[in-house]
Amino acid sequence: MTTVSNGTVMSVVASALSRGLTITEVQEAAGISCNVLMNPEARPPEDVMPRIMALIGERFPGEPTTLDIARAAPFSFFGGLADGARYADDLRAATKLLAKNCTVISDQLELTFHEGPSGAKLISSHPMNHMDGGRSAEIGSALIARLFTEFLGIPDCFKHITFSHAPHSDVDHYVDYFGVPVEFNAQEISLVIKPKKLNERIKQANVELFNYVQTHLSGVKKQIEAAKEPRELKALRNAAAENAEAGVFTTTSVAVAANMSVRTAQRITAEHGTTVQGLIDKVREHRATELLGDNRNDIGSIAFLLGYSDERAFRRAFQRWTDRTPSDYRKQLNKQIE
Structure with a gap:
C-alpha cells in the first residue's frame, strides 16, 4: 500500500x-x-x-x-x-x-x-x-x-x-x-x-543544519520504506548489508544469502521498483559516507573496501549518488568539525 x-x-x-x-x-x-x-x-x-x-x-x-x-x-x-x-x-x-x-x-x-x-x-x-x-x-x-x-x-x-x-x-x-x-x-x-x-542565497542558510536535515530525511525515508516493505525484500536488503560487512558486493551473493535464486531476487526487487544491484549500491553509499568521515581512510582504500576495481569507478558512483565527489563530501564534513 x-x-x-x-x-x-x-x-x-x-x-x-x-x-x-x-x-x-x-x-x-x-x-x-x-x-x-x-x-x-x-x-x-x-x-x-x-x-x-x-x-x-x-x-x-x-x-x-x-x-x-x-x-x-x-x-x-x-x-x-x-x-x-x-x-x-x-x-x-x-x-x-x-x-x-x-x-x-x-x-x-x-x-x-x-x-x-x-x-x-x-x-x-x-x-x-x-x-x-x-x-x-x-x-x-x-x-x-x-x-x-x-x-x-x-x-x-x-x-x-x-x-x-x-x-x-x-x-x-x-x-x-x-x-x-x-x-x-x-x-x-x-x-x-x-x-x-x-x-540567490537563503537568509537562514546553515551548512551544518542542512547536512543534518539531509541525514534525518534519509532516515525518515528508510523508516517509511521499512514500514511497508515485504518480508522477501527485507531479506534481500539485510543480505546486501551483511555481505557488505564481508566486502562482498555481487548480485549472486545477495540472492544466496537471502536463500533465493538470482531470478527470484530479481523478480522481487523489480516488483518494488528497484534491482538487486540497486540494493547493493544503497549499502555502498551508506558505507562510503561512513568511511569518508575518517580522514585516515584514503579514497583509493575506500574504493577497494567497497568492491570497486579502481578509484575512478568509485568517484563516478559516489557523484551519481550524492551530486558531490568523495573529496568534496569529505571537505564538507571537515568544515562542520572545525
Whole structure:
C-alpha cells in the first residue's frame, strides 16, 4: 500500500470541513475514519487526498478551492522538507532537496529538477492525478511557489507555470496567485524558475543544519520504506548489508544469502521498483559516507573496501549518488568539525 504524509491530508480535510462538508461525507469519500485522517502520526493511503479533493471540486465547481487551500495550509504539508529547505545555501540546493526527498510527502510523487542553458524547471508527476483532475497537483505547485517566496524569502522566482489538465476556475485566479503566466493542457506540470534566482542565497542558510536535515530525511525515508516493505525484500536488503560487512558486493551473493535464486531476487526487487544491484549500491553509499568521515581512510582504500576495481569507478558512483565527489563530501564534513 502506498501512503502519503498526513500533513498534506490534514490541510485538505480541514478545508473540506470549513466549507461545510460533514465528517461523514469526508470519511465516505476518503474510505477511512477521520481519527486516522487527523492523526499527525499516521500515513493514510495515497488515494485519500485526491478522493477528498474530487468531492470538494464536485461540491464547489468553478471556485479556486485548490489555491485557497494552498494559501492557508501550514508548511507541515511538506512533511519536514520545508524546514530543511530553509537551511540550504541557495534556491538551487533547496529545490534539489525537494526533488530528492519528495517521497516523504507521497510515496509515488515524482519531482524532477531540470537545469539547462535555456532555464530551469521543477517537474511534478503522480499516477493518481487523474482521480481529481489535477487538483492535488495544483495544491502542491501552489504550495511550492509559496514556500520559495514566503518561507525561503526569495520573491519573483518564476517565469511561468504549466499544468497538464484544464483549469478548474477562471485562469485569472491562477495568474493572480502565481504572479506569472499559467498555461493549461500542457505536456507537463512544471514550475519554470528564473535561472538567476537559483543562485540567490537563503537568509537562514546553515551548512551544518542542512547536512543534518539531509541525514534525518534519509532516515525518515528508510523508516517509511521499512514500514511497508515485504518480508522477501527485507531479506534481500539485510543480505546486501551483511555481505557488505564481508566486502562482498555481487548480485549472486545477495540472492544466496537471502536463500533465493538470482531470478527470484530479481523478480522481487523489480516488483518494488528497484534491482538487486540497486540494493547493493544503497549499502555502498551508506558505507562510503561512513568511511569518508575518517580522514585516515584514503579514497583509493575506500574504493577497494567497497568492491570497486579502481578509484575512478568509485568517484563516478559516489557523484551519481550524492551530486558531490568523495573529496568534496569529505571537505564538507571537515568544515562542520572545525
